[in-house]
Amino acid sequence: AFWKSPFPKNVLLLKILFFFQCGLLLGSIALPKPPQSPLLEKVKKEEKKIPVWIEGRIISSEITVDGSKAVAETLAYYDSEKKIFDNIRIIAYLPIEPPEPLSTFKGCFFLSLPKTKTNPGQFDYRKSLTQKGIYLSGELKDKALYTTLNENLLSKFLNKYRNYLRSQIIEKCGRERGIVLALLLGERGILDEADEFSLIRSGLFHLIALSGLHIGIIILILYFVLNSFKINPFLTDGIVLAFLPIYMLIVKDQPSIIRAAVMALVFITARIAARQSGSFISLIISFAFLLCFNPLQIYDAGFQLTFLATLGIISLYNSRLSIFKESTLGDYIFKLFWIGLSAQIFTFPVLIYSFQRVSPLSFFATPLASLFLFPLLAFGVIFILGGSLIPFFNSFLLVVVKYMAKCFLLVPLYFSKLSFSSLFFPKPHYLYAIIFSLCLILIVFFKDKKKQYLSASILIIFAFSSYFFPDPFNRINKDFLITLDVGQGNSALLHSRGRNYLIDCADTSYHSVPTSRSIIEPFLSSLKIKKLDGIFISHWDKDHCGSLKEIVRDIKTDFVAFAKCPSPPSDIIDFLSKRNVRFMSLNRGDNLDIGGVHISIIHPECNFDNSLSENDLSLVFSIALDKKTIIATGDIEKLGEKEIVESETLLNSADILLVPHHGAKNSLYAPFIQKVSPKIALFSAGRNNRFNHPNPAVLDYYKSINSKIFRTDKDGAVLIVFDKDAIKTFKYSDFPWDDLLFE
Known part of the structure; x- marks a missing residue:
């Protein structure tokens, strides 16, 4: 044995604690402090993206739909004519092919702080990047504003070879090029959206992140081939050990592949050293080793x-x-x-x-998908390690890889269509996590089968309880309205007397995680909501209804309501019918009484000679909640507002107005606004959006009528609590108000 353990045999828990503490201790010593960067301070002072000429070095890069994405480290930046030396990492988006890692460059980037958490339950992207040492986000607008200054020879060679592999795959794999690039090189930038959707819903998305499964399959293939030639076991282990760093250099350096490779290297080293019970110890050593470099990754x-x-x-x-x-x-x-x-x-x-x-079925779907992943990676590794350079043979390899990729995609395509392929969970109380972890520990350490079965039974009971009773200690006893920050779109939640109604459900994503997954569903989960009593859709633009299907798939919904005209898309009606969700088409004069909430439809009036635009046919309705009135307006514009005023429809003043069309200038019709005369005006708009919403003239008008203004691009999610006769407002930008609603 190469190392004698200081612990008694079978004291696994002590070993785990020892290595864990060592990793955290060494990591905390090496943990870098936040940089003292003048460039960072300069960007912090600005509300908008600012153009800055910088010189820097590329750390890593990958292909995307619009060009490439890279992590870069600045060396200096220019303030007017003055060159200021600076060192800080940025995440950069470029309209060019992936630049070579370790190459130096000069370019003009529009810099800003990465987007932070602005809604309850939302993933904090800025915090995640900060933990990785990345503090700024930059966008290159024009490839003419980027110049490569110097290239590292090894990096240049590897990048050219990687580009060659990428071009071969894109040229010869057709529709499957995105999935093949993801599975072989770890590049997911051009993954087909339909394939990505089925992988997510089936619980198989983890298979396209180069990780332990890929490394494990590749190692098994290597051992099988080498053992077939009856090579000495020690030499076989040495060859595999040498192969892993080479493979890591060629593929994208994702954290998952680095973790998997480190674990594999430790496992094989333990095997060479003939350590008994090496699996646990190797896992613990890998865990501690990675924590030494950055203990924050434990989060x-x-x-x-x-x-x-x-x-x-x-x-x-x-x-x-x-x-x-x-x-x-x-x-x-x-x-x-x-x-x-x-x-x-x-x-x-x-x-x-x-x-x-x-994904309850992923444990079943993963092995099935792996049956195609094995041969795909076997032929893919041959392609990567030189097979791509052999004429005709490279085409043969990619034909096999493409066919296996096509078969591989059939598995998530099938499982994604099943009802329980993906189960939405309201966020449970942390007590459940503690009990669940204790049960797992008891299952592992108990040798008696009866005690193991008892622990497993308790674990199953609490797993089900966490879904049906997510938080038995706290309840929401207040009525409230929350307008979410979904970017350049609209989505709001009304909670009244224990019932929940969604007003619009935007999808403002662009080749990224859908808004339903990144904002709306995490928000609902944080409030322990697993059922919607209704969804009101103002009109059929993506920035108001794009997340409808995804939300209805995941969360039980009683009804979906929308304007009678124009007619909803046929695929929406078919979808709702198949899901047995009741739908209602509403017209001016309709009234709904649901759970103590009275809803009056103000607009549109549907008739044959109606010539209004789709925006002007947005569903406009008032919500009477005790003595409070809320008016939702969708994307209605001047002509629609004028038609409402001239129709002499009963239009009373409102406590809260969801401002028309994100505050666009062509949505300001003074007689309509004067009639509504809102105490609170809620603007839902994206930060630094290209439409300049809300328009300054519109903001000035609402200020002139003494409306209190809230805007999601500045304030984040806005919470309005109806407390007896009072209305209390809270901005997420001021403080995270997640726990205010629970008692």
Whole structure:
């Protein structure tokens, strides 16, 4: 043995604590302090993106739909004519092919702070980047404003070879080029949106992140090939050890592939050193080793999932049931499913708290998809390691890879259509996570089968309880309206007497995580909401209804209401019918009484000679909540507002107005606003949006009639609480008010 343990045998918990503390201690010493950067201070002072000429070095890069994305480190920037030396990392978006890592450059970037958390439950992107040492976001508007100054020879060679591999895949893999690039090189920038959707809903999205599964499959393939030639075991281990760093240099340096490679290197080293029970110790050493470089990554969900999944497989593998005869086909298949189930059990709490969902069938779907992933990676690795350079043979390899990719995609396509492929979870109380973790520890450490089964039974009971009773200690007893910051779109939640109504559900994403997944559903999960009593859609633009299907798929919804004209898209009606969701088309004069809330439809008046635009046919309605009145207006503009005023429709003053069309100048019709005369005007608009919403003239007008103004681009999500006769307002930009609603 290469190392003698200071611990008594079988004291695994002490070993875990020891290495964990060592990793955190060493990591805290090496942890870099926030940079004293004049460039960072300069950007902080500005509200908008500012153009800055910078010189820097590319750390890593990858292809995207619009060009590339890179992590860069500045060396200096220019303030007027003055060159100021500076060192800070930025995440950069460029309209060019991925620049070579380690190359130096000069370019003009529009810099800003990364987007921070502005809604309850939302992922904090700025905090995540800060933990990785990245403090700024930059956008290159024109490729003419970027010049490469110097290139590292090794990096230049690797980048040219990577570009060659990428061009071959894009040219010869057709529609499957996105998934092949993701599976072989770790580049997900041009992944087809339909494929991405099915992978997410089926719970198989983790398969396209180069991770432990890929490294494990590649190592198995290498061992199989090398053992077929009866090569000495020590030499075989040495070849595999040498291969992993080479593979890491060629593919994109994702954190997941680095974690997996480190774990594999430690596992193989332990195997060479003939360590007994090396799996646990190797996992712990890998865990501590990575923490030494950055202990903050312990907060990263990907880091947690990697180690918990591996720990689950190691811990539960020998506890599997003996259903089939050893070494039979049935036994091998059952082992695959058991491995998937073990990983899913241990990662269950992280999936719920970080992603608000679990995929109950992923333990079954993962082994099925892996049947195609094995040959895909086998031929793909040959392609990467030189097969791409052999004429005709490279085409043959990519034909096989493309076919396997097509078969691989059939699995998520099928599972994504099943009802329980993805289960939305309201965020449970943290007590559930503690009990769940204790049950897992008892299952692992108990040797008595009866005690293991008892712990497993308690675990299952609390897992179900966390869904049906997410927070048994706190309740929401207040009525409120929340306008979310969804960017250049609209989405608001009305909560009254225990019922929840969504007013619009925008999707403002662009080749990124859908707004439903990034903002709306995490928000609903944070409020422990797993059912919507209704959704009101103002009109059929994506920035008002784009998340409708996704939300209805994930969350039980009683009804969807919309304007009678224009007619809703046929696919929406078909979708709602298949989901058995009641839908209502509303017209001027209609009234709804639902759960103590009275809703009056103000607009539109649908008739055959109606020539208004789709915006001007937005659903406009008033909500009477006790003695408070809210008016929602969608994207109605001047002509629609004028038609309402001239129709002599009863239009009373309102306490709260969801301002028309995000505050556009052509939505300001003074007679309409004067009639409504809102005490509070809520503007839903995207930060630094290209439409200049809300328009300064519109803001000035609302100020002139003494309306209190709130705007999501400045204030983040806005909470309005109806407290007896009083109306209380809170901005998320002032402080996170997540817990104010619970008693």
